[in-house]
Amino acid sequence: MLEPVLITGPNFSGRSHALRTLLVENGRHGFFVGPYAEAALSGLSSAVADEIEIYRSLKPLAQRPLFIGVATADAVVRRPATLSGGEQALLALHCFALSDYDAIGVDTALEQLDRLNRERALNFLNACGDANLRAVVIDNRVSQRDGWTICRSVPHDVGFELDFPGLIAMLRPQSAPVLDVLGLCFRYRSGHEIFRHVDLCLAPGRAYRLTGPNGSGKTTFFKILAGVLTPTGGRLLRNGAPYRPSREGNRVFALSMQNPDHQWCGATLAEDMARRKAQLNPVASARFPSLPVLASLAHKLGWTSLDQPLYEFPLAARKRLSWLWPLAGVMPWVFLDEPSVGQDQATRHELARAITHMAKIGHGVMVVTHDDEFAAEIPHVELRIQDRTIIQQVVPVG
Amino acid sequence: MQSESRSTGLPMSPTGAVLLGTVITIGAIFSLRPGSVLALMLEVGLFAALTLKRRAAAAAGYAMMVVLPLFAFMAAVWVIVVGRPPTIGAEIAHMPRTAALVYVAVICARLFIVIFIVRVTLLQFSEMTPLQFVGRLALPLLIKKLLVLTLSLIETLAHAVDRSRTALITSGLMTSRFSLRNFLHVWILIQTAWLTVISIAIARIRDKWPIENTMARLDDVLGRFAVRFTSIDAAAALIAVVGVAVAWSLG
Numbered sequence: 001m002l003e004p005v006l007i008t009g010p011n012f013s014g015r016s017h018a019l020r021t022l023l024v025e026n027g028r029h030g031f032f033v034g035p036y037a038e039a040a041l042s043g044l045s046s047a048v049a050d051e052i053e054i055y056r057s058l059k060p061l062a063q064r065p066l067f068i069g070v071a072t073a074d075a076v077v078r079r080p081a082t083l084s085g086g087e088q089a090l091l092a093l094h095c096f097a098l099s100d101y102d103a104i105g106v107d108t109a110l111e112q113l114d115r116l117n118r119e120r121a122l123n124f125l126n127a128c129g130d131a132n133l134r135a136v137v138i139d140n141r142v143s144q145r146d147g148w149t150i151c152r153s154v155p156h157d158v159g160f161e162l163d164f165p166g167l168i169a170m171l172r173p174q175s176a177p178v179l180d181v182l183g184l185c186f187r188y189r190s191g192h193e194i195f196r197h198v199d200l201c202l203a204p205g206r207a208y209r210l211t212g213p214n215g216s217g218k219t220t221f222f223k224i225l226a227g228v229l230t231p232t233g234g235r236l237l238r239n240g241a242p243y244r245p246s247r248e249g250n251r252v253f254a255l256s257m258q259n260p261d262h263q264w265c266g267a268t269l270a271e272d273m274a275r276r277k278a279q280l281n282p283v284a285s286a287r288f289p290s291l292p293v294l295a296s297l298a299h300k301l302g303w304t305s306l307d308q309p310l311y312e313f314p315l316a317a318r319k320r321l322s323w324l325w326p327l328a329g330v331m332p333w334v335f336l337d338e339p340s341v342g343q344d345q346a347t348r349h350e351l352a353r354a355i356t357h358m359a360k361i362g363h364g365v366m367v368v369t370h371d372d373e374f375a376a377e378i379p380h381v382e383l384r385i386q387d388r389t390i391i392q393q394v395v396p397v398g
Numbered sequence: 399m400q401s402e403s404r405s406t407g408l409p410m411s412p413t414g415a416v417l418l419g420t421v422i423t424i425g426a427i428f429s430l431r432p433g434s435v436l437a438l439m440l441e442v443g444l445f446a447a448l449t450l451k452r453r454a455a456a457a458a459g460y461a462m463m464v465v466l467p468l469f470a471f472m473a474a475v476w477v478i479v480v481g482r483p484p485t486i487g488a489e490i491a492h493m494p495r496t497a498a499l500v501y502v503a504v505i506c507a508r509l510f511i512v513i514f515i516v517r518v519t520l521l522q523f524s525e526m527t528p529l530q531f532v533g534r535l536a537l538p539l540l541i542k543k544l545l546v547l548t549l550s551l552i553e554t555l556a557h558a559v560d561r562s563r564t565a566l567i568t569s570g571l572m573t574s575r576f577s578l579r580n581f582l583h584v585w586i587l588i589q590t591a592w593l594t595v596i597s598i599a600i601a602r603i604r605d606k607w608p609i610e611n612t613m614a615r616l617d618d619v620l621g622r623f624a625v626r627f628t629s630i631d632a633a634a635a636l637i638a639v640v641g642v643a644v645a646w647s648l649g
Contacts, residue, residue, distance in 0.1 A: 043606070044612065045528075077527075226568045247573060249577075279579075325569075
């Protein structure tokens with residue numbers, strides 16, 4: 001029996017390097033599940049069935065624990081790239097369970113899973129240990145677990161220091177519009193129905209937490225509000241007037257995507273911001289921070305210059321930078337998709353404070369997170385996706 | 399032999415179907431006269447009806463949808479504007495517009511045949527995944543791996559474009575419907591998609607593939623599906639060659 005190893009420590013303390021080393025030590029044949037598709041899936045398949053086939057071993061696997069990450073016939077014909085982040089992590093675990101690898105390393109990927117799937121995944125990793133398979137995990141939401149070996153990473157100074165108090169002091173009040181969602185329906189071209197007659201009133205000055213199982217349509221809902229997808233029925237109102245973002249363009253939401261690399265429109269932050277500014281209407285443009293203010297905001301998120309190439313820095317640092325556009329206060333509503341993924345406990349706590357403050361000063365705030373501990377620090381209204389509709393529920397601060 | 403195309407009346411392997419498609423495509427490319435093009439169209443139609451049955455109409459409809467706009471455009475240019483084909487024989491010199499129409503029809507019919515046969519080949523094996531299809535081709539492993547990598551690159555490019563488009567829409571640079579803004583920023587879309595492809599490739603090459611030796615798994619998985627070139631495949635290819643020869647002789 002091999003105890004699973006949990007690597008703990010703050011961001012930039014060398015946890016990922018330690019995971020890779022443990023994964024292949026003693027000549028082990030390691031399987032890697034990184035955060036986001038490019039490091040979780042092989043990239044060699046055009047269908048989920050092919051992804052499974054690539055990893056499926058023909059040898060008997062009697063002692064190996066089972067993990068079902070893809071349960072339906074509809075799912076196996078989908079393109080892996082169209083799966084949500086959580087579904088991709090589940091697929092990767094499914095592939096490992098059927099493979100002949102003798103070690104698995106999971107680098108923060110479980111943080112994208114809903115409560116039920118997360119518990120299933122952690123139990124699976126426990127069972128891997130029982131089957132003499134090495135499991136090495138980095139997960140910012142687990143500091144200890146019975147029967148697991150803890151390996152602490154020692155923090156060292158590598159930069160990217162955060163200054164959240166300074167950042168919160170720079171946030172400016174906003175007067176966000178009320179958004180009404182009336183009879184919203186949406187189904188993909190494949191026929192897969194996501195929403196049926198959703199009615200909601202989203203008021204500024206409070207935070208909303210959008211919840212639902214992996215693959216239930218949380219990101220799809222946001223894509224509809226931001227104009228990426230056109231609803232198949234229903235309408236949106238902005239302060240009572242019709243709002244058609246798929247025609248007019250997104251004029252309401254500043255977003256931070258689950259995978260930060262899904263949101264850049266430039267190679268450097270300066271380029272990204274300049275392009276965004278050029279598209280703003282006069283009202284929003286007037287709120288756009290000056291370059292020194294923008295540089296100061298970026299500095300408080302750990303970036304020393306606006307001209308640093310985005311892709312040359314660690315993912316956790318890029319994730320922090322992805323909060324800058326919402327925090328800049330240009331757009332009246334902010335949407336943060338799994339903002340706490342990959343971030344250590346101290347950072348998650350500070351980010352929760354900043355989000356709470358944004359709601360207080362008049363922004364409309366919507367957050368998608370499976371991190372209950374993080375969400376409990378933000379007074380919010382829960383929007384639960386259930387049976388193709390969205391149910392509102394006020395949640396007291398935990 | 400493992401499962402072949404279930405919907406087909408001919409139990410061909412992907413290799414046989416691809417070979418037959420290649421013969422027909424070459425036949426279409428080098429068919430310059432209306433008679434041979436027409437004969438080739440009939441042969442392809444017959445093959446589609448035998449293999450796909452009712453779905454043959456859908457394959458033909460697809461090819462028609464692709465070719466019709468080209469036909470309309472070329473007809474407008476050659477029949478209406480120019481009024482004659484690029485070269486004209488003495489026997490129809492008194493009907494230049496009719497000759498131009500025939501010229502356009504032959505070009506479009508050849509394109510139709512190529513698209514139709516590709517579609518028929520793909521539909522024959524629509525129940526297979528791309529990996530299963532490539533795995534069943536009777537080709538050297540290296541070529542099959544290159545085909546899988548090519549498909550992977552296409553998939554990555556498609557994903558990168560989709561991802562970049564989402565980024566540009568959410569940042570206000572584009573809209574999901576047609577707009578002038580989209581036209582003005584298409585170069586940013588290309589730049590962003592390219593950066594995305596590079597970042598995806600780096601993440602795979604640096605993090606995932608070296609740890610798992612992922613590429614080596616293709617040897618095993620492609621070997622699993624290996625199917626021999628059967629006598630039916632050889633017969634189908636031979637019939638196709640004869641068919642093309644007959645069509646050419648008719649021209």
